[in-house]
Amino acid sequence: MSLNNKPSRQLNRRKFLGDSVKSALGIAAGLAVPGVLSGCGTKEIENFFQKHFLELSPAELKSLLARLERENLKKYGKSTVVSAKPAMPGVLFGYGLDLSRCIGCRRCVHACVKENNQSRDPAIQWIRVLEFSKEKGIDFAEANPYYCAPGSGAGAADSSNKLPAAPPPQLTGEQKQILADPVSQYPLYKEKETEGPGCKVPRPEHFYVPISCQQCENPPCVKVCPVKATWKEPDGIVVIDYNWCIGCRYCMAACPYGARHFNWAEPKLPSEDVNPDMHYLGNRPRYRGVVEKCTYCIQRTRNGRYPACVEICPVGARKFGNLLDPNSEIRYILEHKRVLILKNDLATRPKFFYFYGL
Amino acid sequence: MPIVNFLKACISIWLKGNKYYWAWVAFLGVLIVSGIAAYFGQIMHGLIVTSMRDQVSWGFYIGNFTFLVGVAAAAVMLVIPAYIYHWEPIKEVVLLGEMLAISALVMCMLFVTVDIGRPDRMLHLFPIFGKPNFPVSLLSWDVLVLSLYFVLNLVIVSYLLYTGFTGRHYNAKILIPLVLISIPSAISIHTVTAFLYNGIVARPFWNASILAPRFLASAFCSGPAILIILFQILRKVAGLRIKDEALAKISELMAYAMFINLFLFGAEMFKEYYSHTEHLIYTKVLLFGVGGTKVHLFTWPALAASVTAFILFLVPKTRKNFYTMNLGCLLIWFGVYTEKGMGLVIPGLTPDTLGEIYVYAPSLTEYRVAAGIFSIGFLIFTLLVKIAMPIMKMKETNPAGIRLVKPHL
Numbered sequence: 136m137s138l139n140n141k142p143s144r145q146l147n148r149r150k151f152l153g154d155s156v157k158s159a160l161g162i163a164a165g166l167a168v169p170g171v172l173s174g175c176g177t178k179e180i181e182n183f184f185q186k187h188f189l190e191l192s193p194a195e196l197k198s199l200l201a202r203l204e205r206e207n208l209k210k211y212g213k214s215t216v217v218s219a220k221p222a223m224p225g226v227l228f229g230y231g232l233d234l235s236r237c238i239g240c241r242r243c244v245h246a247c248v249k250e251n252n253q254s255r256d257p258a259i260q261w262i263r264v265l266e267f268s269k270e271k272g273i274d275f276a277e278a279n280p281y282y283c284a285p286g287s288g289a290g291a292a293d294s295s296n297k298l299p300a301a302p303p304p305q306l307t308g309e310q311k312q313i314l315a316d317p318v319s320q321y322p323l324y325k326e327k328e329t330e331g332p333g334c335k336v337p338r339p340e341h342f343y344v345p346i347s348c349q350q351c352e353n354p355p356c357v358k359v360c361p362v363k364a365t366w367k368e369p370d371g372i373v374v375i376d377y378n379w380c381i382g383c384r385y386c387m388a389a390c391p392y393g394a395r396h397f398n399w400a401e402p403k404l405p406s407e408d409v410n411p412d413m414h415y416l417g418n419r420p421r422y423r424g425v426v427e428k429c430t431y432c433i434q435r436t437r438n439g440r441y442p443a444c445v446e447i448c449p450v451g452a453r454k455f456g457n458l459l460d461p462n463s464e465i466r467y468i469l470e471h472k473r474v475l476i477l478k479n480d481l482a483t484r485p486k487f488f489y490f491y492g493l
Numbered sequence: 494m495p496i497v498n499f500l501k502a503c504i505s506i507w508l509k510g511n512k513y514y515w516a517w518v519a520f521l522g523v524l525i526v527s528g529i530a531a532y533f534g535q536i537m538h539g540l541i542v543t544s545m546r547d548q549v550s551w552g553f554y555i556g557n558f559t560f561l562v563g564v565a566a567a568a569v570m571l572v573i574p575a576y577i578y579h580w581e582p583i584k585e586v587v588l589l590g591e592m593l594a595i596s597a598l599v600m601c602m603l604f605v606t607v608d609i610g611r612p613d614r615m616l617h618l619f620p621i622f623g624k625p626n627f628p629v630s631l632l633s634w635d636v637l638v639l640s641l642y643f644v645l646n647l648v649i650v651s652y653l654l655y656t657g658f659t660g661r662h663y664n665a666k667i668l669i670p671l672v673l674i675s676i677p678s679a680i681s682i683h684t685v686t687a688f689l690y691n692g693i694v695a696r697p698f699w700n701a702s703i704l705a706p707r708f709l710a711s712a713f714c715s716g717p718a719i720l721i722i723l724f725q726i727l728r729k730v731a732g733l734r735i736k737d738e739a740l741a742k743i744s745e746l747m748a749y750a751m752f753i754n755l756f757l758f759g760a761e762m763f764k765e766y767y768s769h770t771e772h773l774i775y776t777k778v779l780l781f782g783v784g785g786t787k788v789h790l791f792t793w794p795a796l797a798a799s800v801t802a803f804i805l806f807l808v809p810k811t812r813k814n815f816y817t818m819n820l821g822c823l824l825i826w827f828g829v830y831t832e833k834g835m836g837l838v839i840p841g842l843t844p845d846t847l848g849e850i851y852v853y854a855p856s857l858t859e860y861r862v863a864a865g866i867f868s869i870g871f872l873i874f875t876l877l878v879k880i881a882m883p884i885m886k887m888k889e890t891n892p893a894g895i896r897l898v899k900p901h902l
Contacts, residue, residue: 183613187624257541265847275848276774304546304851346847355694361632362617363624379624381617382540382610385632387550391695393847397550397610400541423539424610481694 187363188376188415203419207411210420211404215411217419220437222370228431229371229465230442231454231474232345233492239264239336239343241284241298243444243453247347250432250443251418252410254402258301261429262347262444263393269340273477278344283334297334347444348373348394348429349477349485356386356395365426371458371486372431374416380425387426391478392485395428431455458486468492499658503880510879517875521868528865531858532607540610542858548851549842551608553859556834557866558604559686560715563708563833565597565642566683567716569675574746580739585885587672588653589720589727591646592877594679598643600870607862631689638685642678645671650877657884683708690841698775698841701764707757708833713750714802715829717743718822723878725815731882741813747825748806751799758832779840784850788839795831798824 191199200217207215244262253259265278284298337343354373357365364380367373387395401423413419414434421427432442436455445453456463465488468474472490510518535542545552568590575586606612617623618636625633649671656663687705694700721743727733765776774783782789802824804811811817844850855863 263847274771275846276771276844278848280847280849303849304548359630359632359693361626361630361636362614363626364617379614379617380611381614383605383608383632384550384610385630385689387547388842389693389695391846393547393845393849396547398539399543399546400539422611426610 185378187379189366200415203415207409207413207420211406211409213406213409213411215409215413215419217413217415218434219415222368222372223437224369225457225459227371227458228350228436228486229456229458229469230350230431230487231465231468232487232489233452233454234342234344234489235491235493236450236452237264237343237345238450238452239266239282239284239338239341240449241300242447242449243345244300245298246443246447247429247432249408250410250435251430252404252408252413252420253427254398254400254404254421255408256403257400259396259398259402259427260301261394261396261427262345263300264343264345266338266341266343269342273344282336282338282341284336285334344489345444346392346394346477347487348431349392349483349487350429350431352484352486353482355389355391355481355483359385359389361385368416368433370437372416372433372436373428374430374433375426375428376416377419377421377425377427382424382426384426391481391483395426397426398423452492495659496655499655502658506879506883507876514879518872521872521875524864524868525872526865528862528868531861531865535607535858535862542856544853544856544859546851546853548845548849549839549853551838551842552853553835553855553863554604554608556838557863558601558608559690559837560830560833561597561601561604561870562639562683562686563712563829564716564719565594565601566679566709567712567714568593568597568720569646569679569716570713571717571720571743572672572676574742575739578739578742580735580742584653585727585733585735586720588650588881588885589723589878590716591650591675592874592881593716593719593723594646595643595650595877596870596874598639598646599873600866601639602643603866603869604863607866631685631692634685635682635689638678638682642675642682645675645678649675654880654884657881680709683712690837695846696775696841697772698779699837701761703757703761707754707761710750710754710757711829711833714747714754714799714825715833717747718825718829721822722819725819727878727882727885731885733885737813740818741809744806744812744818744821747821748803748812751803751806751825755799755803774844775840778843779836783844785852786839786843786850787852787854788835788843791831792836795828795836799828799832802828 185199186195196219200219203217204215207213207217241264244260244264247253247262248255248258248260251261253261263280264284265275265280266282267273267278271277281300281303350371350373352367352371354367357367357373361383362379362381365373365375365386382397384397387397398421402421404420409420410418412434414430414437417430417433432440432444436442441455442453445455454464454468456465458465458469460466468490469488472492474488474490476485476488543552543554571590572583572587574580575583580586606615609615614623618625618633620627625636627633627637649668652668652671653663684705687708690696690699691702691704692700721740724733724735724740728735762776765773777783778786778788779792780789802821805817805821805824806812811821839853843853
């Protein structure tokens with residue numbers, strides 16, 4: 136009955152009564168939340184009184200990270216390292232994506248899911264690859280996010296080994312009573328997904344545009360957040376504190392790139408899939424009811440590694456580097472290639488540059 | 494202790510009523526229980542039990558919130574004409590308007606509460622406990638102005654009821670400034686709520702500077718619509734002295750407001766269709782549906798209702814006829830509720846920023862929670878009106894033994 140991050144916690148009477156006693160304690164502590172919401176254990180009380188991330192003292196931060204590690208151990212039976220490594224001075228991260236190389240295989244999508252501990256069910260994917268026809272160009276009204284992409288290796292022709300997009304919104308039984316057969320509203324999805332094992336990318340006469348957080352210099356999502364739960368770090372990465380976000384989803388309305396995703400249900404992450412190398416502002420497991428997004432793999436890039444999507448890309452379409460370093464690859468691209476940014480007219484100033492390398 | 498006596502008297506007033514009163518309260522009670530049960534399910538499973546998803550991340554809850562902010566604002570704005578035209582029972586207009594505003598604001602706050610993913614972190618919105626992103630985020634502005642407006646109305650209503658109860662004349666030096674502050678506050682809550690949408694560049698349907706004026710114009714229709722009906726009921730059952738001319742005057746003002754509302758809507762349609770950019774798709778969702786969206790099925794009846802109400806209120810004969818006047822009020826409610834609710838939220842978010850169309854329709858949970866919240870609001874309003882009735886009553890009868898005075902503003 137609490138809003139914490141335990142999976143499928145069942146309500147039973149004893150639990151309910153125990154929680155009620157604790158919640159009475161919580162109310163005595165002056166909490167202005169309805170009793171029903173404050174199924175408070177000590178952990179929840181600690182959570183409740185946690186300060187804003189940017190105001191924590193070094194000692195408080197240390198104990199917070201230790202607490203999160205303990206929680207992870209308890210929940211996943213796996214020891215994890217939750218770091219809060221700050222931005223390196225003199226670094227401003229930038230990303231390049233070569234549209235002339237991308238083949239739309241979605242390997243980046245799934246490498247990202249693995250690296251960043253995304254919920255497997257409901258499936259949350261930070262990268263969305265859109266398929267456009269060359270005839271029409273980048274026209275979002277014509278984009279197909281649900282095209283079929285085959286998997287790799289021996290089973291490439293096997294439909295069970297596909298690398299799918301997150302499915303279109305699935306509704307539960309109750310909702311289906313009202314919205315008869317929601318999936319049928321996705322003609323594109325049905326058509327492409329039933330194409331079977333023969334699906335191939337790139338499809339002739341089509342091109343692919345993977346879209347994730349554009350790490351705007353002028354991020355509309357940060358501007359609208361009513362509680363400062365999201366901000367731009369000194370190295371340019373827009374981050375979210377999952378322990379501070381109230382889940383109002385104003386940032387999702389404000390993001391022009393569909394980069395923000397909400398945990399509509401308890402995120403499901405099997406223990407064996409947990410990536411133990413975590414960052415507080417990045418890939419640590421999320422809670423139900425909060426928003427999440429791409430962080431340029433903050434847990435990797437602040438340690439001098441490439442984001443997972445850059446590493447996995449089989450065609451080298453993804454580039455990453457320090458915009459302040461005149462000798463970086465990303466600077467070379469900006470200075471020598473034909474570069475475009477999405478929705479230029481909104482003046483969000485993305486640090487995610489699409490370019491034509493060929 | 495006069496306050497204790499006042500509270501005791503309130504309870505005894507609430508416990509007295511005829512069978513219609515009890516049937517009404519029981520009806521609301523059932524809906525409230527059903528809504529709480531549905532919300533409990535939502536707490537257990539998360540917002541997955543709604544039909545909202547990443548593609549359409551706001552829905553029925555926020556639509557209702559937006560509509561009710563309008564009701565809360567307009568109820569008090571009616572004080573302006575009441576003052577200018579010297580309607581006799583201005584105190585009653587103030588009192589009823591502010592009580593309606595309180596009830597609407599409670600509903601607004603509840604709709605926001607049920608919409609957010611982490612209601613346990615609500616306090617992050619407030620200073621000291623949290624870290625409001627003020628003045629940058631319009632939502633933090635909304636929290637501020639809605640809270641101030643709520644407190645202001647609560648103070649005015651409590652003060653009027655309490656002085657009425659104790660038989661003292663209220664102090665005009667306290668009351669009038671408060672009422673005068675509440676009028677611009679009413680305008681500000683609705684403007685800020687409009688700006689909340691207006692400021693989002695990612696959603697061209699909302700990013701139109703005509704939005705705030707349209708919000709105010711439509712609010713000036715929907716708020717008085719409920720008060721007109723209420724005045725008639727109270728005139729009948731409680732002997733409230735409000736003249737037919739005052740009601741006709743309100744109707745006339747509503748006709749002007751509706752004209753402005755329709756004109757602004759027309760201006761928006763002209764701009765969208767004549768410029769015919771890729772942003773036209775959102776207007777097409779509103780008017781004709783795109784890729785299976787259904788909101789247009791309500792748009793046309795709502796538009797027809799608004800136009801009909803405009804004509805009914807424009808023609809003096811129908812404006813002064815109680816049947817057509819009340820019909821007009823109901824039509825306005827339907828028209829504005831659709832326009833400011835789903836007709837605003839859904840086309841704003843469909844298709845999403847990457848062109849995907851997700852057909853949103855509220856789930857059963859959303860309907861039940863919304864019905865519960867409306868019932869809580871109606872119950873609060875009913876209880877407030879019941880306390881106010883003996884004070885407003887012009888003939889000297891009162892069930893709770895309250896001494897009455899008839900102060901004039």
